[in-house]
Amino acid sequence: MKKLRLLVHLLLILTVVAMSACSNTQSSGKEKKTIEVALWDKNASPAVDKSIEAFKKQHPDIKVNVTYTPWEDYWTKLKTSIGGGKGPDVFWMNGPNFYQYASSGFIKDLEPYIKEDSVYKKDNYFPAVVDLYSYEGKLHAAPYFIDSVGLYYNKKIFDDAGVPYPDETWTWEDIEKVGEKLSDKKKGIYGYSADIKQSQSVYYDLIHQAGGYIINEDKSKSGFDSAETKEAFHFIKRLIDKGISPSAKTVMETEGKQLFLSEKVAMIPAISVSAGEFKEVLGDHLGVAPLPKGKKAASIVHGIGWAMNAKTQNDKLSWDLMKALSGEEGEKVIAESGFSIPAEKDISDIWLKSIPSLNLKVFLDAQEYGVPYPISKNTAEWQDVEMKEIQGAFLGQQPIDKALDNVAKKMNEILAKEKSK
Template sequence: MNKKKWLAGALMVGLACSVLVGCGKKEEQGAEKDGKVTIKFSSWDNFDEGIIKAFEKENPNIKIENIQVADSDYSQKINTMIIGGNAPDVILSFEADLPRFAQSGAIESLDPYIEKGASFDVADFIPAVETIGESTGGNYGLPWAYASEIMYYNKDMFDKAGVDYPTVDWTWDDFKAAAEKLTLREGNKTTQWGADAISFRGMWYSMIGATGDEIVDKEGNLALGEGLVKALEFQNELTNDLKVSPQPTSGDAVSDLFASGSAAMTRTGSWMTMMYKDNEFNWDIAPLPAEERDYNTLHTGFYTIASSSKHKEEAWKFIDFMMSETGQTMTSEWGNNPSALKSIAAQGAFKNPGKTGPSNWETFTESADSGQFGYTLINPSVTTSLVNDFDSYLLGAKTLDEIVEKSIPNAQKQIDKEE
């Protein structure tokens, strides 16, 4: 949710500048004195050098120069490089940037390369990859892995309360009923919450999607309707009526009540399986409870080839390696995220259980089947602003009418302005 917004209108200027003479001196990319071709590859925060070295060992004539940028600055930095004509050959793109890059011509279609022969089968991808390919008019990016949004639960608390563990068939009503039974109070003080507040704030969109709202339509516009109201009212019931979930907090005040043993359930990202490895209590995972449908938001990055690259064939070799069984397995072992290629994910290289959980790894497969990229395809400054308003509703500072009649239209205006 903290990814910087893209510089949409300037992309076309940057692309024109890259092909016209006199738009500024462009940094030379190419072969070094030893005959090797250097490929610039950008990623955020950090990337496993071991995977890069494995590629270079298989391709001794290609050297990878990894450009690492902080997550919070990544989108802005990449857009600036594209505008300046110095885009990396291979860009690991944020979800929100991929459609815009494809539409503007900043990146190449990968379909011609795939058709010539690839180390993977596009039919093996999880459903959401095909969906985003339909929206961009083909495969312009390939996912390095994926993370989903799931539910975590404290098995010890469930056992003590005599509550059955969550299943793939759980609904919002099941979640609410369990939260009521698992909430403990001493007088006016809550000593154990049935469910933590929404600490990963993007979870709001998984709740909205579960009602049937599409979040984002095929044109990249917000598609929030009655489902938004239903999700807000449900979380408000948990928070302010039943008081089985605490008030939302933000900034440095955010605390993980599930990890501290103060909440029986939490809904957050699958990446937290690593953070919870050292929990003292027994715990496990399950898919998010459904309402009108099963839904959760997926998260990833997409390998793309910059249209300005002088070494597209070598860039493709790198991407193809990263999508191969070797590259995907190494990526899963490093990041503990499953491959978006179902056959490779099934091998389980991403599994890294702690002493007390989890064991229900089928949750990942079930979440991949129902997962969509959804809100991550929208400028994060827009979705973050909306979440602030959702939290304000729970805190009594905004009404439902204000969100529906003002917040949503204002968010759409911001999206329109960037086109």
């Protein structure tokens, strides 16, 4: 009997200990939550990591796990995980995919968090990126950085050819005229890269410089079949036909950016985010100038925002992390890193000093004649059509004008469906 009582007593002690351990584990689990973060560009990691460290000082018991997924797989992976009720708590959002995520309820409306926050002010950010990430008048992604397009050039190639560097007076005519002088078939050097895979930095700008548009203001009509748009694409074709720019087949195999970094291209239009990467590879050979004008000056303006998963169980912590990343201190970090122009207006000047040897003011000045990145509810759908038709035309599958007419027709059908829903 004594043995039985002793056994029961021991079992009770073990039960209490086990319950206590379980309780401590649960408590510890609550204290050590993990915030999952997702983005695609590892070049942003120094700035992102520094902002996360600042967040962890305020939340020492919170773990932040950052996943970098290559651009080619990012959106497929993100949509699959979020559609399945999971996915990261906080992640990068871009313009082409924003409407789909916002209208599908995949990301949270940030206005309730902003309303309760005494520090975060939407008015502090460039209006273009605030508008870009507003759905039904409400901000759904916190602006992080903006980008515009400039003309990067290789000083050594210019010097070797005895040609003056590009400046603010340049037009399309200069691209063609100087591009011919810089092109050298024997050395495999092209004067200019009109990589038709790069819509924002290549043909979107040219379309607006010619006086055309990609999509009209009320998002009901495509501008791809206009005379101005066709003029822009025939300019690209002329550069390729003259050997000034690599062919579509060439850039399918080796993209224009890689040719520029290999010093096989003298000039390339590219976004401000490329400045740090180009400088690291090309060093003192690198220069930058405003985009040459067509009938007028134009530079496509885009930007990245931080979005919050609508299904997150850690919304308050996620908002605190988003503020650490895109609030005043986070914006200073992204500016000082040289990665791109911070979305907060008053901090943008810090970025100008991040690469002293480059005239980064080119990209800030571009805001004055900047054109917002074209988007609608189903941007990704009509951009897929656009890409296939245009690339097919430059690969010789059909005349350019016919391809552009096809883009406009199919795009108008997609836009009509958007309006009917």
